Amino acid sequence: MKKFSSKIIVNADDFGLSPGVTAGILYAHHHDILTSTTAMVNTEFSRESLEDVKRYPRLGVGLHFVLDAGQPISSSVRSLTNHTGNFLKGKTLIEHAKKVDIKEELKAQLDLLYMRDIDVTHIDSHHHMHLHIPCAMEAVIEIAQIYDLPVRSFTETRLPGELISTDFLHYDFYGNESVTPEYLMNILSELQPGITEIMCHPAFMDPWLTKKSSYNYTRTKELEILVNNKIKNWIKKHSIDLIHYGGIANEH
Numbered sequence: 001m002k003k004f005s006s007k008i009i010v011n012a013d014d015f016g017l018s019p020g021v022t023a024g025i026l027y028a029h030h031h032d033i034l035t036s037t038t039a040m041v042n043t044e045f046s047r048e049s050l051e052d053v054k055r056y057p058r059l060g061v062g063l064h065f066v067l068d069a070g071q072p073i074s075s076s077v078r079s080l081t082n083h084t085g086n087f088l089k090g091k092t093l094i095e096h097a098k099k100v101d102i103k104e105e106l107k108a109q110l111d112l113l114y115m116r117d118i119d120v121t122h123i124d125s126h127h128h129m130h131l132h133i134p135c136a137m138e139a140v141i142e143i144a145q146i147y148d149l150p151v152r153s154f155t156e157t158r159l160p161g162e163l164i165s166t167d168f169l170h171y172d173f174y175g176n177e178s179v180t181p182e183y184l185m186n187i188l189s190e191l192q193p194g195i196t197e198i199m200c201h202p203a204f205m206d207p208w209l210t211k212k213s214s215y216n217y218t219r220t221k222e223l224e225i226l227v228n229n230k231i232k233n234w235i236k237k238h239s240i241d242l243i244h245y246g247g248i249a250n251e252h
Contacts, residue, residue: 005193006191006192006193006194006195006196006240006241007194007195007196007240007241007242007243007248008035008188008191008195008196008197008198008235008240008241008242008243009035009036009060009166009195009196009197009198009242009243009244009245009248010033010034010035010036010197010198010200010226010242011034011035011036011037011038011060011062011124011152011197011198011199011200011244011245012024012025012028012034012036012037012038012200012201012202013037013038013064013124013126013199013200013201014038014040014064014126014201014203015037015038015039015040015049015053015061015064016039016040016041016043016045016046016049016050017040017043017045017208017209017213018043018045018203018206018208018209018212018213019045019048019206019208020203020204020205020206020208020209020219021201021202021203021204021206021209021219022045022048022049022052022053023203023204024202024203024204024219024220024223025037025202025203026052026053026056026059027202027204027223027227028200028202028223028226028227029056029058029059030056031226031227031232032232032242033226033227033231033232033235033242034059034200034202034226035058035059035060035242035243035244036059036060036061036062036121036122036197036244036245037053037059037060037061037062038061038062038063038064038122038123038124039053039061039062039063039064039113039118040064040066040069040126041063041066041073041109041112041113042066042069042070042071042072042073042109043070045208047116050113050116050118051116053118054117059244060121060122060244060245060246060247061113061118061119061120061121062120062121062122062123062124062149062245063106063109063110063113063120063122063123063124064124064125064126065106065109065123065124065125065126065129065130065140066087066109066125066126067080067087067093067097067102067105067125067126067129067130067133067136068087068088068089068090068093068126068127068129069087069126069127070086070087071085071086071087072087072105072108073105073108073109073112074101074104074105074108076101076104077101077102077104077105078101079096079097079098079101080093080096080097080098080101080102080105093129093133094132094133097133097135097136098135099135099136099138099139102133102135102136102139102140103139103142103143106123106139106140106143107143110123110143110147119246120147120149121149121150121244121245121246122149122150122151122152122245122246123140123143123144123149123150123151123152124151124152125140125152128154128171130151131153131154141163144163145163150163150164150165150166150245150248151163151164151165152165152166152169152197153165153166153169154169154171164248166194166195166196166197166248167192167194167195167196168191168192168194168195168196168197169196169197169199170187170196170197170198170199171199172187173187173198173199173200173222174199174200174201174218175218176218176221179218179221179222179225180225181225181228181230181231184198184225184231185231185234188231188234188235188238188240191240195243195248200222200226201215201218201219201222202219202220202222202223202226203216203219203220203222203223204220204223205217205219205220
C-alpha cells in the first residue's frame with residue numbers, strides 16, 4: 001500500500017449562492033469529506049446561510065470574494081460597477097478595476113463575515129477573479145496580510161513568502177466530463193506530499209440554480225460523489241488527513 005504524507009482540504013465554493021447550494025455543502029460536510037467552504041456575502045441568501053453554518057463548528061468558512069456578480073457591499077467602488085450599481089464583468093471589469101476599490105470591497109466583504117460572527121479561515125474568489133486581474137491579486141495579498149489570512153493560489157502561482165497557501169490546488173473536479181467517481185479517485189491517488197486543496201461545487205437542485213446558474217445539475221453529481229462511501233473509505237485507508245485552511249498555519 002502506498003503511504004501518503006498528504007493532507008487535503010476539500011473546499012466548496014459558492015456558499016450562500018442559493019438555498020440548494022448551501023444545503024448541499026452542509027450535507028456534504030455532515031458526511032465527513034468536505035472540510036471547508038467559502039461564502040458569498042452579497043447574495044439574497046447570504047444572511048440565512050451564515051446563520052445555518054453556525055451549527056457546523058468543524059466546517060472551515062472562508063470568503064468567496066465576489067467582484068463580478070450582483071452588487072458590491074461598499075457603496076463607493078465606482079471602477080467596479082456599471083450605471084445600475086451592479087459589478088462589471090469580464091474584460092470590462094479587468095480593464096476598469098482599480099486596486100483601491102478592490103481593496104475597499106474586499107475589506108467590506110470580510111468585515112461583513114466577521115460581523116456575522118464567522119471565524120474566517122481564508123480568501124478565494126468567485127470565478128478566480130483575484131488570479132485574473134493583476135491589481136486584484138495585489139489587493140488580496142495586501143488585505144490578507146493585514147487580516148493574517150491564507151489565500152487560495154493556483155499551484156503554478158507563487159505568492160509572497162509571508163502569505164500562507166496550500167502546496168497544490170485541484171480545480172479540475174468540475175464539469176460534466178470530470179465530475180465522476182473515477183476522476184476524483186485519480187486526483188486522490190496522485191496526491192503529492194504536502195497540502196492539496198480540492199475545489200468543488202456541490203448542491204441540491206433548486207429553482208434559483210435552474211433559472212440563473214449555467215452550472216447547475218452537475219453540482220448534484222458532485223454532491224453524490226463526495227458522499228460516496230468508497231471515496232471516504234479510500235481516504236481513511238490511506239491515512240490522508242482532512243483539514244481546512246484554519247489548520248494549515250502550523251504546517252508551514
